[in-house]
Amino acid sequence: MFLDMLRDQTADSPERRAAALAGLRAYQDAPRGKLRKPMPTRFRKGKARLRDYGAKGATGRAVIVIPSLINPPHILDLRRESSLLRWLADQGHRPFLLDWGTQEPKARGLDVNAHITRILLPLIAKFPVPPILVGYCLGGTMALAAACLTEVAGLALIASPWHFSGYGTAARGEMAALWASAKPACEALGLVPMEVLQSGFWRLDPARTIAKYEAFARQESDSDAARTFVAMEDWANGGAPLPFATGRQVFEDFIAADTPGTEAWRVAGVPIAPAALTCPAIEFVSLNDRIVPAASAANVPDRRDIGAGHVGMIVGRGARAQVWEPLSHWLNTLPRSK
Incomplete structure (x- = not known):
């Protein structure tokens, strides 16, 4: 091709x-x-690992950073000089990266909903104090669903598709x-x-x-x-294959039918919609993103439009000023404990 x-x-x-x-x-x-050694695992659920990037002595809430199921999670820790996770830790936050792991053919029935209910929600429940969720790309779509299903202290979306009709x-x-x-x-x-x-x-x-x-x-x-x-x-160009049910749901339910954008998406029987959120939420939207166009955004009230590409808003030269620093400032406005 x-x-x-x-x-x-x-x-x-x-x-x-x-x-x-x-x-x-x-x-x-x-x-x-040489490939860098992954950060230590704090919690695990099935093939998934929650990797600990927390700064020594940091207090306050955990910040779970949720990447897409597509492509490896290390875009959020690409190089030491362009690592959102390590930078957040340097600012005194307690970031954890969700590594979804590699599924085998026997997991063919594991769809997006099951990733949320069987993996993401149990990992969130490991923390005695509700954490903050930061979702990137499809990880943000899933984080929004999780925030509708359980108590979290805040939700940040970065280049996360919601209105899939916005693809055109x-x-x-x-x-x-x-x-x-x-x-x-x-x-x-x-x-x-x-x-x-x-x-x-x-x-x-x-x-x-x-x-x-x-x-x-x-x-x-x-x-x-x-x-x-x-x-x-x-x-x-890397990344683990998706379970068949996940691919089917992404292509047929999300992209073709736009179940999230039409408020038809339900997880565990619960309607999922931005309007159902009860926690503080912020959204970073790229105006020139070709992978997740701005028209597909969830449009939460605190929406920040920026001029970086889909990957550039995470690791580009302007990422720190346009996303990292505003995200850290927003995290600091949330209660440090319950």
């Missing part, structure tokens, strides 16, 4: 095609450092076609491979997918920007 996109996007420019291929080769050949008719049609072609094989496997999900992301913005490799071909290989690009691409 990448080669098909490359041919389409560079049909009139052999020079651009050559540059993109050179960038792809440079990315493939780029040196990788064309994009939703592309993703429906992708799922129609992939569904039989995924059902047989019991899993949805990351390649299926990645191709869906590529379809949202094929021009940018090619352009970023063209740009990478021009970067100095030993520059900080190049190292960041490689780390981000490794993250974007």
